[in-house]
Amino acid sequence: MELALFDRWLHILAGVTWIGLLYYFNFVQAQAMGQAAADEGGPGPAAIGKYIAPRALLWFRWAAVVTWLTGAYYLEAVPQYSLSGAFMLGIGAANLQLTSIGLGAWLGTIMLFNVWVLIWPNQKKILGIVAANDEEKARAKRIAFLASRSNVMMSLPMLLLMQGSVHGLPMG
Amino acid sequence: MNPLDTVTGTLVAGLVLSVVLVYVARAIAGA
Numbered sequence: 001m002e003l004a005l006f007d008r009w010l011h012i013l014a015g016v017t018w019i020g021l022l023y024y025f026n027f028v029q030a031q032a033m034g035q036a037a038a039d040e041g042g043p044g045p046a047a048i049g050k051y052i053a054p055r056a057l058l059w060f061r062w063a064a065v066v067t068w069l070t071g072a073y074y075l076e077a078v079p080q081y082s083l084s085g086a087f088m089l090g091i092g093a094a095n096l097q098l099t100s101i102g103l104g105a106w107l108g109t110i111m112l113f114n115v116w117v118l119i120w121p122n123q124k125k126i127l128g129i130v131a132a133n134d135e136e137k138a139r140a141k142r143i144a145f146l147a148s149r150s151n152v153m154m155s156l157p158m159l160l161l162m163q164g165s166v167h168g169l170p171m172g
Numbered sequence: 173m174n175p176l177d178t179v180t181g182t183l184v185a186g187l188v189l190s191v192v193l194v195y196v197a198r199a200i201a202g203a
Contacts, residue, residue: 021197026179026182027179038190040194046201055203083177089200090200090201091200093201094201094202094203095201096197096198096201096203098201099197099201100197100201103193103196103197103198146174149176149177149182150176152182152183152186153176153182153183153185153186153189154186154189155186156186156189156190157186157189157190160194160196161193161194161197162195165193168185169194169197169198170194171191171194172198
């Protein structure tokens with residue numbers, strides 16, 4: 001049980017890192033890249049793409065993994081939840097805490113999928129880490145963008161449902 | 173237009189999804 005409490009702390013730390021960087025990409029970097037590209041005579045977006053984005057993506061994708069693993073461990077380690085019960089959404093259990101954390105866990109899992117299957121492989125093409133022609137890059141940009149924005153959208157209910165499972169949900 | 177193309181649209185979509193899922197959670201749990 002003691003280990004579960006440290007695990008929960010690590011889950012929150014990793015989650016803040018992951019979602020904080022997600023918000024950085026969506027609220028700061030994407031706009032800054034567009035502005036820098038349109039700024040004739042300015043320094044351009046190359047430095048962001050070369051020095052900042054790869055480092056931010058490194059922390060982003062691994063924080064996502066740590067968040068998911070520590071979350072899964074926590075669900076199994078504490079008596080009020082279980083991993084299978086959460087992913088079954090507590091159906092039949094008449095347990096709002098379990099259903100709430102379960103919906104949050106599903107959202108987090110979809111978001112992890114988006115990071116590793118849609119965002120990171122396409123970002124590698126955009127940043128030139130793997131070879132891609134202009135058409136492939138344009139397609140990669142759109143897919144990575146929509147996956148990233150989908151994660152921002154899903155982060156709102158994910159955080160509401162996860163904290164709400166312990167502290168209560170609104171609209172009761 | 174896709175609401176995810178703007179930050180505002182994304183946040184509004186997230187808020188709507190949040191409200192829907194809170195009601196879904198309550199319906200599943202019977203609470």
